[in-house]
Amino acid sequence: MRTEAVVEARGVHKVYVAGTVQTPALNGVDVTLSRGEFAAMAGPSGSGKSTLLHLLGGLDRPTDGEIYLDGRAMSGLSKDELARLRLTRIGFVFQAYNLIPVLTVVENTAFVLELQGIPYRERLRRARAILAELGVEKYANQFPNRLSGGEQQRVAVARAVVSEPAIVLADEPTANLDTRTSLDLIDLMRRMNEEHTTTFLFATHDTRLLDRVDRVIGLEDGRIARDERVR
Amino acid sequence: MTAGLRHLRRGRRRTVLAALAVFVPVFLLVVFLGMIGGMEKEMFASLTGFDTGHFQIRRATDRPASGALPLVRDPAPLLAVVEASTQVTWYTVRLDLPALAAAAERSLGVVVQGVRPADAAESPFARAVTSGRYLEPGDEGVVVGRQLLDALGLSLGDEMILLGAHPQGTAGVAVPRIVGVFDLPDPALGRGLVHVDLGVAQRLVRSPAVTAVVGYVRGVEGPWDTPRIAEAVARLRAHLPEGYEVLDWAQLGPESLGFMRLMRPIVVGFMVAFFFLGGLVVLNTLYLSVLERTRELGIILALGAPRRYVMRQVLLESGLLATGAAVAGAALGLGFVLVVEAVGGFPLPGAYEEVTALFGMQPHLRMRVTAAEVAMAAVAMVAVAVAAAWYPARRAAALEPLETMRHAN
Ligand SMILES: Nc1ncnc2c1ncn2[C@@H]1O[C@H](COP(=O)(O)OP(=O)(O)O)[C@@H](O)[C@H]1O
Numbered sequence: 040m041r042t043e044a045v046v047e048a049r050g051v052h053k054v055y056v057a058g059t060v061q062t063p064a065l066n067g068v069d070v071t072l073s074r075g076e077f078a079a080m081a082g083p084s085g086s087g088k089s090t091l092l093h094l095l096g097g098l099d100r101p102t103d104g105e106i107y108l109d110g111r112a113m114s115g116l117s118k119d120e121l122a123r124l125r126l127t128r129i130g131f132v133f134q135a136y137n138l139i140p141v142l143t144v145v146e147n148t149a150f151v152l153e154l155q156g157i158p159y160r161e162r163l164r165r166a167r168a169i170l171a172e173l174g175v176e177k178y179a180n181q182f183p184n185r186l187s188g189g190e191q192q193r194v195a196v197a198r199a200v201v202s203e204p205a206i207v208l209a210d211e212p213t214a215n216l217d218t219r220t221s222l223d224l225i226d227l228m229r230r231m232n233e234e235h236t237t238t239f240l241f242a243t244h245d246t247r248l249l250d251r252v253d254r255v256i257g258l259e260d261g262r263i264a265r266d267e268r269v270r
Numbered sequence: 271m272t273a274g275l276r277h278l279r280r281g282r283r284r285t286v287l288a289a290l291a292v293f294v295p296v297f298l299l300v301v302f303l304g305m306i307g308g309m310e311k312e313m314f315a316s317l318t319g320f321d322t323g324h325f326q327i328r329r330a331t332d333r334p335a336s337g338a339l340p341l342v343r344d345p346a347p348l349l350a351v352v353e354a355s356t357q358v359t360w361y362t363v364r365l366d367l368p369a370l371a372a373a374a375e376r377s378l379g380v381v382v383q384g385v386r387p388a389d390a391a392e393s394p395f396a397r398a399v400t401s402g403r404y405l406e407p408g409d410e411g412v413v414v415g416r417q418l419l420d421a422l423g424l425s426l427g428d429e430m431i432l433l434g435a436h437p438q439g440t441a442g443v444a445v446p447r448i449v450g451v452f453d454l455p456d457p458a459l460g461r462g463l464v465h466v467d468l469g470v471a472q473r474l475v476r477s478p479a480v481t482a483v484v485g486y487v488r489g490v491e492g493p494w495d496t497p498r499i500a501e502a503v504a505r506l507r508a509h510l511p512e513g514y515e516v517l518d519w520a521q522l523g524p525e526s527l528g529f530m531r532l533m534r535p536i537v538v539g540f541m542v543a544f545f546f547l548g549g550l551v552v553l554n555t556l557y558l559s560v561l562e563r564t565r566e567l568g569i570i571l572a573l574g575a576p577r578r579y580v581m582r583q584v585l586l587e588s589g590l591l592a593t594g595a596a597v598a599g600a601a602l603g604l605g606f607v608l609v610v611e612a613v614g615g616f617p618l619p620g621a622y623e624e625v626t627a628l629f630g631m632q633p634h635l636r637m638r639v640t641a642a643e644v645a646m647a648a649v650a651m652v653a654v655a656v657a658a659a660w661y662p663a664r665r666a667a668a669l670e671p672l673e674t675m676r677h678a679n
């Protein structure tokens with residue numbers, strides 16, 4: 040397999056400034072995700088996992104260093120260009136409350152396709168197909184508040200992969216789920232990774248999930264403490 | 271669009287409030303415009319119905335210094351011109367002259383109005399007759415005001431001596447019997463004006479003269495139709511012989527006109543304030559709705575939605591709400607006006623009777639709106655509501671996705 044860098048962080052520092060208080064969150068991070076990888080980012084709370092995911096996903100900018108997506112430096116992009124990049128190249132799954140409450144499950148899934156300007160029938164077809172793959176097509180016309188937490192997260196995964204992004208970034212997607220549901224969700228993400236060759240990087244502090252990934256990136260105090268292939 | 275509708279449905283209480291803030295001003299504006307339109311129509315009808323007509327043709331030269339109207343000794347050429355006009359639907363003639371009204375012991379200066387009784391049957395004088403009757407065709411009698419009757423010490427059925435005093439007429443005399451008495455709220459009219467048949471009046475000037483041809487123009491319902499009158503007047507002018515003038519109703523009855531012209535701007539001014547308040551409620555509603563949806567808007571922005579998309583969503587929501595409520599307000603306002611008209615107007619409480627009588631109107635509220643007024647009321651309110659949504663829309667579009675997610679977590 041050719042290793043093609045999808046996203047790359049080079050010497051990334053992030054310091055949060057609130058008034059006179061400066062909180063260093065990342066202290067020189069170098070990491071590269073290659074196409075098709077299924078990786079977990081582990082580390083205790085406060086170690087900088089969310090911060091790094093936000094930087095990799097173009098939701099925030101590093102204080103120092105550079106992020107590359109598809110080989111292009113992000114620092115030169117305007118806010119609107121970053122939004123465009125997120126829309127077309129990145130899928131997000133957050134910890135909870137990912138879905139838009141006034142849209143049905145299928146509308147939520149098709150939403151990013153709508154923003155991309157894909158015609159109605161086409162986006163509906165694609166949304167339904169991906170919901171079926173994730174086993175939640177029966178909720179297609181329900182509103183999110185009728186679904187359990189695990190089902191909602193599956194829909195969030197569906198929405199993240201439906202536009203076939205370069206990478207899906209998931210920030211503790213299983214934090215609010217029980218063990219069984221968590222493992223199922225990770226398995227589904229794994230299937231998406233294999234069937235669509237979508238690159239996945241998810242943050243977790245649940246060590247039970249780590250034997251299901253190819254690679255574990257360990258963060259501690261804003262530094263990469265370990266980075267190993269486990270399979 | 272569906273999302274907008276669902277947001278409106280979800281915040282139902284707020285939506286109802288904002289919808290009312292749009293609905294009520296539009297409804298009221300349509301109803302008020304209907305009242306003004308109805309009043310204008312009534313006032314116009316009463317003013318032009320007998321007194322001024324839509325226009326009058328008078329002699330422009332040889333005006334007597336006393337202020338009396340110059341005599342038209344041979345009205346036939348004028349009548350031929352009016353008769354030939356396709357725009358004039360109806361006309362009558364009148365002879366107004368100064369005269370001396372006398373009884374055994376007293377005499378008073380009055381204006382004698384010689385009319386064709388059939389044509390004046392709907393005049394305020396005819397309607398105000400409280401004893402006896404109004405003139406009939408070929409009548410030899412006179413109808414007088416209550417005040418004049420009292421001043422001369424006469425009563426119904428008595429004879430009254432009339433002495434023609436028109437500077438251009440040879441003083442004639444008539445002794446008509448008093449056949450009717452009218453009670454008008456204006457004492458000057460009650461004391462100073464008498465109605466006789468045109469033939470009787472012509473005997474007072476010893477000439478088959480008139481002082482005015484009073485005409486009516488096709489398709490004219492209210493002051494808003496003045497351009498039609500102007501057009502008809504312009505044509506008549508072109509065909510009239512030398513020495514005559516055509517005056518339209520506005521030139522003939524300027525006092526009531528001032529009042530008529532004031533009403534509309536006053537109501538529109540009031541309504542601007544109402545619309546402004548409605549706009550504020552819409553602004554507040556959408557602002558609260560944006561605050562409530564911070565997390566949701568944050569997700570949308572995080573997914574990569576362009577800021578103008580978010581802005582458009584909020585504006586669309588206000589547009590949907592305002593259009594629905596404004597259309598309902600306009601439709602119900604129009605419905606109200608149509609129902610009031612269908613039952614023949616709305617009786618006003620007694621206190622208004624004197625006011626309406628002053629303008630020669632019945633104490634009934636008539637209503638009239640035009641399609642343009644109804645549409646204008648609705649469109650203006652929608653525009654105000656969408657403009658009011660601008661600020662919340664800007665706020666929504668300016669949210670930082672990470673900030674919003676941190677707050678909501
Ligand atoms: N917006 C912020 N402002 C200030 N400090 C922040 C902010 N976000 C995160 N931090 C701090 O940065 C560090 C890393 O946080 P985070 O990336 O959320 O870690 P993790 O996701 O691993 O729990 C923590 O010390 C946290 O308190």
Ligand SMILES: [Mg+2]
Pocket residue numbers: 088089090210211
């Ligand atoms: Mg975190």
